[in-house]
Amino acid sequence: MTKLDIKNLFNPQHILHVGNMRAKFFASGSFDGITDVREEILHGWKVSYDRGYRTPDFKKPVVTDLYLRTQKEEELLAIAVPYMERLYTFLQNDTFWITLLDRDGVILKLVGSDTMLKELAATGLIEGSNRGSDAPYGGLFHLVFTYKKPFILVSTEHASSIDDNLAGGACPIVDPETKEILGFIAVSGHWWYSHLHTLGLAVIAAEAISKQYALEKATKRLYAMSQSLKK
Structure with missing residues (x-):
């Protein structure tokens, strides 16, 4: 369990190594012999293991109150979605998508091509997916929710092999005045088209x-105030 230069995250040899480490961990639930995997990733794996997410066919949870949540976060959606749609026009449309989560870690909005959204749905990622504190899957969205800081996750760092094609960067959206977290935004896509700049795009969008x-x-x-003065 050593610290790793994030510049190596997209190295195919490192991706293969992490995949082997993941298989080793999920076979026993022990970190013995696990090397060159980031501590945050190990946390995500442990969350998934401890909460029963150990096979790709495990159902990822979806909330039943999505409509109420979108109504509650109407202001955030009204501001964020235009930025998401604008940013999306600069990405490779068939391989990337943008995600907006509320402060509880629930996905409010996905912006991407129909092809990509269908691929995501097959992995259990849809609007209403819960990646907050109680979620059993310790992936990118759970990690950015947990650590409340910008974070990037690549390929085999995912807790499940069903997401090995993917990589993404996510960042909290913070109220500059109160420092309260309003939600989270992520830029994701196929890992072989992604790079560290993917995280930079998420940070810029959040800001x-x-x-x-x-x-x-x-x-x-x-x-x-003006209305009050008029009265």
Whole structure:
């Protein structure tokens, strides 16, 4: 269990090594003999193992109150979705997608091609998927929710081989004024088309949404003050 230079995450030899380490861990639930895997990834594997997620056919949980959640986060969606759609136009449409999660780690919105969204659905990733604190699958979204910091996850670092084709970077969306986490945004795609810049795109998107959120909140505050003065 050693620290790893993230520049090596996309090295095919490293990806193969991590896959072997994952198989070793899930065969026993022990970290004995596990090398060159990041601590956060080990946490995700342990969460998955301890909560029963040990085979690719395990059903990933989906919330039943998605409509209520989207209504509650209407303001965040109104600000974030245009940024997501704009960013998506600069990506390779058939291999990437963008995810917005609420502060509880539940997926509110997916922006991607029909082909990619169908591929994701086959892995259990749809709008309403729960990746929060109680979720049994310790993947990218669970990890960014847990650690509350930008994070990238590549191929065999996933807890399940069903996601080995994928890589993604995710970042919290923070209210600049209160420092409260509003949600999370991620840029993901096939790992062989991804790189460290994928995480950079997620960070930039999160910062843009945060600034727009603060601007609109300030505008509403000024409007309320002006209305009060008129009265």
